[in-house]
Each structure stands twice: as structure tokens, then as C-alpha cells.
Amino acid sequence: xxxxxxxxxxxxxxxxxxxxxxxxxxxxxxxxxxxxxxxxxxxxxxxxxxxxxxxxxxxxxxxxxxxxxxxxxxxxxxxxxxxxxxxxxxxxxxxxxxxxxxxxxxxxxxxxxxxxxxxxxxxxxxxxxxxxxxxxxxxxxxxxxxxxxxxxxxxxxxxxxxxxxxxxxxxxxxxxxxxxxxxxxxxxxxxxxxxxxx
Numbered sequence: 001x002x003x004x005x006x007x008x009x010x011x012x013x014x015x016x017x018x019x020x021x022x023x024x025x026x027x028x029x030x031x032x033x034x035x036x037x038x039x040x041x042x043x044x045x046x047x048x049x050x051x052x053x054x055x056x057x058x059x060x061x062x063x064x065x066x067x068x069x070x071x072x073x074x075x076x077x078x079x080x081x082x083x084x085x086x087x088x089x090x091x092x093x094x095x096x097x098x099x100x101x102x103x104x105x106x107x108x109x110x111x112x113x114x115x116x117x118x119x120x121x122x123x124x125x126x127x128x129x130x131x132x133x134x135x136x137x138x139x140x141x142x143x144x145x146x147x148x149x150x151x152x153x154x155x156x157x158x159x160x161x162x163x164x165x166x167x168x169x170x171x172x173x174x175x176x177x178x179x180x181x182x183x184x185x186x187x188x189x190x191x192x193x194x195x196x197x198x
Contacts, residue, residue: 004038004065004068004069004072005038005065005068006038006040007037007038007040009103009188010037010038010040010041010044010102011040012187012188013186013187013188013190014040014041014044014045016186016187017041017045017102017133017186017192018044018045018048018049020131020184020186020192021045021049021100021131021192022049024098024129024131024192024194025049025052025098025100025129025131028051028052028097028098028128028129029051029052029053029095029097030052030053030055030094030095030096030097030098031052031053031054031055031096031097031098031099031100032055032057032093032096032098032099032100032120032123033054033055033056033057033099033100033101033102034057034084034086034099034100034101034104034116034120035057035058035101035102035103035104035107035108036056036057036058036062036066036080036081037058037062037065037066037102037103038062038065038066038069039056039062039065039066039067039068039069039070039081040069041100041102042054042056042066042069042070042073042078042080043069043070043072043073043075043078044073045100046070046073046075046077046078047073047074047075047077047078049077050077052077052098053077053078053079054075054077054078054079055078055079055080055082055093055096056070056078056079056080056081056082057080057081057082057083057084057093058081058083058084059083059084059085060083062081063081063083066080066081067081086108086112086115086116086119087111087112087115090119090123093123096123096124096128097124097125097128098124098128098129098130098131099120099124099128099129099130099131100130100131100132100133101116101130101131101132101133102132102133102134103133103134104116104132104134105132105134105136105164105169106134106135106151106154106161106162106163106164107154107161108160108161109159109160109161110160110164110168111160112160113164113169113172114172114175114176117130117172117173117175117176117178118175118176120176120178120197121176121177121178121197124197125197126197126198127196127197128196128197129181129194129195129196129197130178130194130195130196130197131192131193131194131195132169132192132193132195133186133190133191133192133193134163134190134191135147135150135151135163135189135190135191136163136164136165136166136169136191136193137151137163137164137165137166138165138166139165139166139167140165140167142163143189143191144189146188146189147163147189150163151163166183166193169193173195177197177198178195178196178197178198179195179196179198180193180194180195180196181194181195181196182194
């Protein structure tokens with residue numbers, strides 16, 4: 001069997017992310033994951049959150065990896081991969097009442113981050129959570145030297161990439177109808193920003 005594409009960071013951090021997601025996604029029925037990447041998160045979380053239907057989405061270039069991971073998981077409560085470019089026309093996702101995205105906000109240019117919030121704001125019902133995982137600036141400062149170096153490397157690569165500031169995200173989220181409910185510290189100087197559709 002061909003070896004599945006693997007993100008070591010995902011393997012390391014999936015347990016603490018799952019622990020944080022359990023209460024945030026309690027009582028929810030169908031969660032859309034924006035930017036499923038390799039598919040590892042969907043493959044790991046879906047069978048461990050059996051009350052949920054998990055919808056994996058990404059651009060077509062990542063669909064092969066996602067499909068392979070979902071097939072290997074054997075989970076019956078995961079859908080996709082669904083083609084989604086947040087800056088284009090969104091597909092019909094059906095009813096969703098929660099959203100999750102990991103390590104996307106610093107890879108997308110700012111306009112795409114805003115489009116992600118806007119698209120979710122149009123689709124999630126009032127009270128729905130949006131859990132955004134990754135590194136973030138807080139009051140214009142990095143939370144660690146490693147995050148500062150990571151940000152510098154991203155910006156040097158171009159394409160509008162870079163670690164996003166929480167203050168900027170608060171403004172973008174407010175326009176899309178989201179309020180920040182909690183900032184949850186995670187391993188490796190990451191955070192989960194728990195937003196709530198107002």
C-alpha cells in the first residue's frame with residue numbers, strides 16, 4: 001500500500017486539538033472543515049466525534065491525499081473531499097452548524113482569510129462555533145521567537161502569506177458576524193480561536 005502523505009505537526013498536535021474541540025462541538029451535527037490539507041485531521045477527528053458528520057473541503061490539488069486518508073480511516077461519518085476555494089463561488093455544502101480550520105489563516109492571503117469568514121458567516125446559523133487553529137500575533141507581537149521566525153519565512157516566500165494578528169482578525173470576524181468567545185492556548189505556541197456566529 002502506498003504511504004499516505006503525512007504532516008508531522010498534525011500527528012503531534014491532533015490529540016490536544018481534539019480535546020479542545022470536544023466541548024466546542026458538543027451538540028453540533030455537521031461540521032465543515034475549511035482547508036483539510038492532507039486530510040489527517042478529518043480522518044482522525046471524525047471517528048472520535050461520532051455524533052458529527054465531518055465535511056472535508058479543499059482545493060482540488062489536495063483531494064488525492066484527503067481521499068486516501070478518509071478511506072484509510074474507515075469512518076462512516078466523514079464526507080468529501082468537497083472542492084472549495086474560499087475566494088470563488090462556494091459549493092452547496094448543505095446544512096452545517098459548525099466550522100473548523102487549521103493552519104490556513106497564515107497560508108492564505110488576507111483577502112482569502114476575509115473570504116473564509118464571510119463565506120462561513122453566510123452559511124452558519126446563529127450560535128454556531130468556528131474553531132480556527134494556528135499561530136497568531138497578539139497585540140502586534142509574536143507569542144514566541146519560533147513563531148516570529150516562521151512568520152518571517154512565510155513572508156519571504158510571498159503570495160501574501162503571514163501570521164495574522166488577532167486584532168485584525170477581530171475586525172474581519174465582526175464584519176462577517178462572528179464574536180470571539182475564547183482564545184485557547186495549544187502546544188507549540190499555537191492557539192485555537194473559538195468564534196461564535198452572532
